[in-house]
Amino acid sequence: MLTATLGLPAKPNTEPQLAVALIVAGIVFLASFFGILTRPVGFLAAVWPANAVLLGLMVRNPSYATVSGWLAAFAGYITADLLTGGSFFVTLWLTIANMTGALTGYLLFRLAPESDRWLQRPASVLHLFAICCAVALSAAIAGSGAARLLFGRDLLGGIAFWFITELVNSLIILPVLLTFPGFRKLRASLPASLSLATVQHALPMLVLVASVALAITLGGPGTLAMPIPALLWCSLTYRTFTTSVLTMLLCTWLLISIPANLIPLPELPDPLRSLDSLRLGIALMALCPLTVASINAARVELIERLSRAANHDSLTGALSRGAFIERSEACLRVNRDHGTALLMLDIDHFKNINDRFGHAGGDAMLKKFVRLVSHLLRPSDLFGRMGGEEFAVVLPGLDMIAATSVAEHIRQALEAQALEMPSGGKVWATVSIGVTTRAPGQHTDFEGMLLAADRALYEAKGAGRNMVRVGAQQAEAAAPTLN
Structure with a gap:
């Protein structure tokens, strides 16, 4: 494997090598064939996505970057060009480039931080630009000699022509793939x-389309920049991927x-030199919305x-006490006509776990308990840590029977699982649960x-622990909780 030879990290290759080779060859062939169809003048295509597509494919799937994968890409290039009338010598030269x-x-890209590969930092687009320049320069040096052979340009002119073309294609296609x-x-x-919200969300894209139509109508070199304000609006509204797609299409x-x-x-x-200049301007124009989208994505994150x-809660990931109470009160207001259930949960004899296995063991138990309970809850349920080993769950829309069933499932699930302690050994834990509900139309806060x-939780612990108890909907006072 090439990645192993170079000492680069790679995902496990779970696909047969033949299947990978066929995938890579097919994708490169289709991308090359599309690029060949966009050759209005000269021998280089107006849009050549194959190199950027191959690069993005290998970066996103390092397990494809084997010797057979790169050879398959080589075959895809060669086949596409020969089937469309290219001569073997020139096709071989261009493919090597x-x-x-x-x-x-x-x-x-394998040397770059992972966050830069996926354009997740404000400086990621600048790093992308630097890599694209290196890609374009290496391809230009390798293939510039063909410029004199096929296009009548000298060596430096061929390097510049190839560099600009490769840079443009990399900058507009790679961000979409990454x-x-x-x-x-x-x-x-x-x-x-x-819906109306959907139409409002699509407004920046509609304005972008309108600005392109206006540019076609007015004409002139200045109209090339006319879609930029709409594209910047898109970059402030949509995710980086959507902005990348819109930038690529434009x-x-x-x-x-x-x-x-x-x-x-x-x-x-000089039409050819002017075309080079326009292509370079288009490539640099793509950096602006991508940078804005990357910065906006970092801000949102x-x-x-x-x-x-x-x-x-920083330890368990459950809602903190304040956030749980705030969201629960809002949930009660929203579900006033549908009823709501509340569970209070307390891990039995938690102090003994701390005394026997230390605080690391206690923390491990709390984390395991939160993971277990979270898997048994619905996305709409609220789960919070009230303090220490005490937790609470709000179950919107459930009556007493359904809520008691959920509580019993939680109790049985914890009782049936043993936890490996960081210091060695296993421990089984149990939980006591108190259940109460608010019926539809009631105004219990x-x-x-x-x-x-x-109160129901206190009764469960007083009756022997590891059980579920149902409480009244009102209580004058909360009794102290037993450990």
């Missing part, structure tokens, strides 16, 4: 139905429409982390439910 650029980019969230997450993020359209004269531009004295730190559930 393409492979040189992709391999250079792969090695550089930020792709996966088909499952992408499908889950799509709106289930058309830049691809510009790269194809300019040589095809879809945008009226004044005739320039930081806010989410701060919110989680403020609202969740959350404090009253807490008192009732705590």
Whole structure:
């Protein structure tokens, strides 16, 4: 395996090598064939996605970066060009140049921090730009000699021409591949139905389309920058992947429409050099929305982390006491007509676990208990740590029978599992649970439910522990909890 030879980390390769080779060869062939179809002038395509697609494929799937994987990509390049009329010598030369650029980019990406690979930091786009420049330069040096052979350019002119073309394609295609969230997450993020909120969310994209239409109507070199404000609006509204897709679509359209004269531009004295300049401008234009989207994504992630730190217990991950009470009170208001159940849970003889296994053992028990209970709850349920080994659960929409059944499942699940202690040995734990409910239409406040559930919990512990007790909906006072 090439990654093992180079000492690079790789995911376990669970797919047969033949299947991987066919996947890589097929993707490279299709991407190359598309690029060949966009050759309006000269021998280089207006859009050549194959190199960026290959690089993104290898970065996202390091297990594909085997000797057979790279050879399959080589075969994909060769086959696509030969089937469309390319001569073998020139095709071989261009393919070596393409492979040189992709391999250079792969090695550089493997050295970069993981957050930079997925454009998750404000400086990630600048690092991406630096890697794309290295990719473009290595491919240009390897393939520039073909510029004189096929295009009549000298060595330096060939390097510049190839460098610009490769840089453009890398900058507009790679971000899409690096930020792709996966088909499952992408499908889950799509709106289930058309609504006013959906239309409002799509407004930046609609304005972007309108600005492109206006640019076509007006014409002139200045109109190339007309979609930029709308694209920046998109980068502030959508995730990095969506912004990358919109940027790629806009830049691809510009790269194809300019040589095809879809945008009226004044005739320039040196069309080829002017085309190089326009391509470079389009590539640099793509950096702006990508940088804004990356910074915005980092900001959103930081806010989410701060919110989680403020609202969740740092040890177990359950809601903190304050956040649990606040959300529970809001839940009661929302579910006033549907009823709500509350469970109070206390791990039995927790002090003995701490005394026997130390605080590390006690912490391990608390973490295991939270994981176990979380797996048995619904996404709409609230689970919080009230303090020490005492927890609470709010079950919206459940009556006493259903809530008692949930509590019994939790009790049995904990009783049936042993926990490996960090210091060695196993321990079995049990839990006592108090249950109370508020019927639909009642106005019992959350404090009253807490008192009732705590009273039921006290009765469960007083009756011998490791059991579920049902409490009244009101309680005058909470009795002290037994350890």
